[in-house]
Amino acid sequence: MTVRALLFDVFGTVVDWRSSVADELRGFFVPRGVTRDWVQLALDWRAMYQPAMEEIRSQGRGFVTLDTLHRENLVKLLRANDLTDLSAPEIDHLNHAWHRLRPWPDCVAGLTRLRARHVLATLSNGNVALMVDLARFGGLPWDAILGAEFTRSYKPDPHAYLGTAAALALPPADCMMVAAHNDDLHAAQDLGFATAFVCRPGEYGPGQRVDLEPDGDWDVVTDSMTGLADTLAP
């Protein structure tokens, strides 16, 4: 392998969106006297993510950022849960919960080691402003924010992967996709990228049924960014 750049999925792979979003919802609503199952609301919000992107990937909707999709989905989520008396700035504040997601504990140490030898870029469906805020919030040392907004396409659209490698002036074989999701790695491998599976059994919590094991022939299989660094930058 001559991997020169590592391209990272972010939600679930680098940051723990489920507990972070649940904490943001709890922190907003509980002081207002509202009780709900906040973890379930976080899971329900996330479940609206793929259908919203699918409208852009295959149903002719023009590209809009993930912040926009998240906000549209939040309005539906709030309505479905009888939480309808929020102001626009309050909805914006809740929507920015996705800008304040905690990294998994191994990420800052692992990424910092990996960056000594490799270019590190995001290949996430998150937009630039969201990724910049996440990086500053969590101390994530990216060399570049690429992926969906740069390529104006959502994974697994091939252009999201190929446009990101092209921006780094690298062929896919010189890039490794790093993700906690087998389908992301299949899409990348089909295009010639190297692959690393980082198992995150806590992403969806106790009910998680997918991505508990690698289901492809990945170049690296690990359970942390420090583990990835042990393999790539020992």
Next chain:
Amino acid sequence: MTVRALLFDVFGTVVDWRSSVADELRGFFVPRGVTRDWVQLALDWRAMYQPAMEEIRSQGRGFVTLDTLHRENLVKLLRANDLTDLSAPEIDHLNHAWHRLRPWPDCVAGLTRLRARHVLATLSNGNVALMVDLARFGGLPWDAILGAEFTRSYKPDPHAYLGTAAALALPPADCMMVAAHNDDLHAAQDLGFATAFVCRPGEYGPGQRVDLEPDGDWDVVTDSMTGLADTLAP
């Protein structure tokens, strides 16, 4: 002022392209027994930059990266100077001189201080791969690489500025353009951006005739990134 993001011109403002490119040319050719005025060759190469971008800005050429324009110009420069027996990999190596430009001595310290309070992004005509290499070479702590390749337009095209601010989800008034070039600041100010002029009288060397003084009503005038930090993040 409520400036939240600082957007940086890079060539001349952050890095010293003239002496760096001259040193790269000298280091390549002198061991091969070739002598020329290397500083003049660096200046001549740079002089081909604006006309090349103008073909894209106003003469209908589709967007190509600055690496591509630099290489086309290098081939012309070598031919004009009777330096025609280079291989393609040698030409590529010389073209990558622009990926190895030294920052001015105040930049790393100044940018590191500024980043504590502000988002720092490049708004350069350089492409992503070039900017990533420069940042890694010089230790420049950018939050995001934006500008020409992200917006697929070259400054002073308004879209280069407006598309960069939009990626950060900020109105122009919340962004400050930082540049050593008055024309860059005029273009940004006309669109509603705040402006900082960083005087770099050494950019072109002893023959420099332009940008020795501010010629507009800029929000900040300084001669270093540490000076900018003294003003914005005291």
